Amino acid sequence: MEDLTHEEWSEQLAKDKKAVIIDVRTDEEVADGIIPNAIHIDIYRGQDFIDALEELDKSKNYYVYCRSGNRSGQACRIMEELGFKHAYNLEGGILEWQGDIVDID
Structure with missing residues (x-):
């Protein structure tokens, strides 16, 4: 897991062809x-959160965020434990x- 500032996250995301954003x-x-x-994918959904993560392609690069950076940091650590190599908070x-x-549909 790597913590990135808004600027680092945006720049890296813009260049990353294997990027997936997770809220x-x-x-x-x-x-x-x-x-x-x-x-x-709501981190407070417990096992459903884990199950949803396990369905994701581990070869992709994941850019994870929440309201303030705490839960997304936890999510990145969980992702690492599940075998994800590239998770960015x-x-x-x-x-x-x-x-x-944008508004969610």
Whole structure:
């Protein structure tokens, strides 16, 4: 796992052809908007969260965020334990995000 600032996360994400964005916030938080193309997997769903992660392609690079960076850091550590090689935590979470945010469909 690597903690990245908003700037590092954005730059790396823009160049990464194997990038997948994961939002680990709650449904209520996601209702306020989501980073475009992010997959929503609520970390508070326990085993369902683990099951959803295990369905993901471990050869991809995962850019993970939450509200403030704490839960996404936990999610990245869980991903590492599950065998993911590249998980990047957005320091400061969506509170520090300066890019686009869209409503979830």
